[in-house]
Amino acid sequence: MLQGVSPPALPRRIAHLDMDAFYASVELLRYPQLKGLPVVIGGARRRADDALLQAHAGLPLSEIPVAAFPRLKEYTGRGVITTATYAARAFGVGSAMGLMKAARLCPDAILLPVDFDEYRRYSRRFKQVITEIAPVMEDRGVDEVYIDFTDVPGGQREGGRVLARLIQKSIFDATGLTCSIGVAPNKLLAKMASEFRKPNGIAIVQPEDLQTLIWPLPCRKINGVGPKTAARLAALGIETIGQLAACERAWLVEQFGASHGAWLFDAAWGRDDRPVVTESEPVSISRETTFERDLHAVRDREALGAIFTRLCEQVAEDLVRKGYAGRTIGVKLRYADFRRVTRETTLEHATADAAHIRRVAGLCLKRLDLTQRFRLLGVRVGSLQPLTATSAPGAGRISETIRPDPGVNRSDAAPKTEAITPSLF
DNA sequence: TCTGGGGTCCTTCGGCAA
DNA sequence: TCTGTTGCCGAAGGACCC
Numbered sequence: 133m134l135q136g137v138s139p140p141a142l143p144r145r146i147a148h149l150d151m152d153a154f155y156a157s158v159e160l161l162r163y164p165q166l167k168g169l170p171v172v173i174g175g176a177r178r179r180a181d182d183a184l185l186q187a188h189a190g191l192p193l194s195e196i197p198v199a200a201f202p203r204l205k206e207y208t209g210r211g212v213i214t215t216a217t218y219a220a221r222a223f224g225v226g227s228a229m230g231l232m233k234a235a236r237l238c239p240d241a242i243l244l245p246v247d248f249d250e251y252r253r254y255s256r257r258f259k260q261v262i263t264e265i266a267p268v269m270e271d272r273g274v275d276e277v278y279i280d281f282t283d284v285p286g287g288q289r290e291g292g293r294v295l296a297r298l299i300q301k302s303i304f305d306a307t308g309l310t311c312s313i314g315v316a317p318n319k320l321l322a323k324m325a326s327e328f329r330k331p332n333g334i335a336i337v338q339p340e341d342l343q344t345l346i347w348p349l350p351c352r353k354i355n356g357v358g359p360k361t362a363a364r365l366a367a368l369g370i371e372t373i374g375q376l377a378a379c380e381r382a383w384l385v386e387q388f389g390a391s392h393g394a395w396l397f398d399a400a401w402g403r404d405d406r407p408v409v410t411e412s413e414p415v416s417i418s419r420e421t422t423f424e425r426d427l428h429a430v431r432d433r434e435a436l437g438a439i440f441t442r443l444c445e446q447v448a449e450d451l452v453r454k455g456y457a458g459r460t461i462g463v464k465l466r467y468a469d470f471r472r473v474t475r476e477t478t479l480e481h482a483t484a485d486a487a488h489i490r491r492v493a494g495l496c497l498k499r500l501d502l503t504q505r506f507r508l509l510g511v512r513v514g515s516l517q518p519l520t521a522t523s524a525p526g527a528g529r530i531s532e533t534i535r536p537d538p539g540v541n542r543s544d545a546a547p548k549t550e551a552i553t554p555s556l557f
Numbered sequence: 558t559c560t561g562g563g564g565t566c567c568t569t570c571g572g573c574a575a
Numbered sequence: 576t577c578t579g580t581t582g583c584c585g586a587a588g589g590a591c592c593c
Binding site for chain 2: 174208209210211212213214228229230231232233234246273389391392414415416417418419420421422470508510512
Binding site for chain 1: 584585586587588589590591592593
């Protein structure tokens with residue numbers, strides 16, 4: 133057999149790019165007068181700045197007086213902080229903290245609502261800048277991407293630093309935002325590297341840097357080691373990645389199982405051959421909501437029914453907008469004590485129909501203990517497939533009648549309409 | 558007055574068929 | 576016919592991430 137005469141493969145150079153304090157930075161572009169002040173962006177149910185915007189209609193956003201912004205102490209209701217500026221963090225306020233607790237720590241912090249539409253606009257812009265320079269990019273969320281530098285002209289120069297600098301500058305010129313970039317032989321190390329020189333920094337990791345740069349770090353810095361695994365490792369006396377690397381692979385497999393144990397060992401040795409994936413299909417689409425107060429299936433039947441219907445309609449709208457239908461329909465409940473339960477059912481045929489989803493999700497709900505109050509209700513559709521002409525979209529508002537579906541109730545083949553019961557299930 | 562929303566992937570378990 | 580094994584699949588939950 134003829135040997136291929138392709139040129140020697142270049143060493144893999146993978147970059148991880150992370151926007152610096154993305155949400156807060158976008159807000160500061162809008163409201164530059166808040167620079168340097170404690171600002172938290174929170175999961176406010178209602179836009180915390182609605183009144184503000186109305187009161188100053190006609191005035192450029194950047195000229196709204198700081199004194200007019202809503203303060204944390206004025207907020208009532210549930211919710212957590214999505215992100216906080218460094219000035220707010222100085223008060224001990226941080227991501228995932230309850231708004232009420234944060235209000236005690238820093239009552240005068242300015243509270244802004246999360247504006248995902250705006251963040252997505254900026255997200256699209258910076259990603260477009262990147263793909264114009266380096267086309268092999270993997271989307272990892274609104275503020276993060278992996279980029280394969282390997283075959284990009286200049287991608288190997290100074291270990292990737294030259295290209296990283298070009299991308300940083302191009303993003304800043306296009307958006308006014310800064311980012312941090314780590315470049316390494318693989319995604320695992322690149323992700324860790326991007327944290328080394330935040331904000332607005334570039335860090336290069338070469339294979340030979342493993343012992344000096346990676347091994348001293350705590351195990352929690354490995355992307356994929358969360359609080360539970362870190363605690364289990366700590367209980368075994370393993371705190372750093374270097375200590376993890378010193379373990380016998382077989383012993384880790386004994387402790388954590390074949391897959392997880394082997395993965396931990398490989399991660400500690402900086403091994404990761406996952407490719408940069410430029411396209412992916414969603415696996416599921418869901419909607420969920422936390423209520424203002426805990427609700428009871430019987431005593432709050434009407435309110436819950438309306439919320440449930442709305443969630444099903446939203447999921448159906450999302451499915452149609454994104455061009456999918458799904459076979460697995462499920463519900464999620466969070467009880468007042470924060471226990472989470474799920475129930476799901478797989479249908480014979482995929483659907484994107486709001487009424488159908490509601491009917492099947494209602495049956496799932498019936499399988500749960502509804503005598504206790506709960507705080508959250510969610511609806512999920514999984515096992516997605518592209519929406520074709522044969523799938524019944526029917527998204528939008530649930531009407532008074534629903535079409536019988538060929539996938540369930542096959543005995544119901546005769547055309548008839550079925551009134552949606554006004555009750556929850 | 559703790560604790561959001563939207564995802565992915567993995568493990569475990571039970572039912573079922575070969 | 577009964578029992579054990581294996582493999583697959585769906586359901587439920589855990590862990591993790593942004």
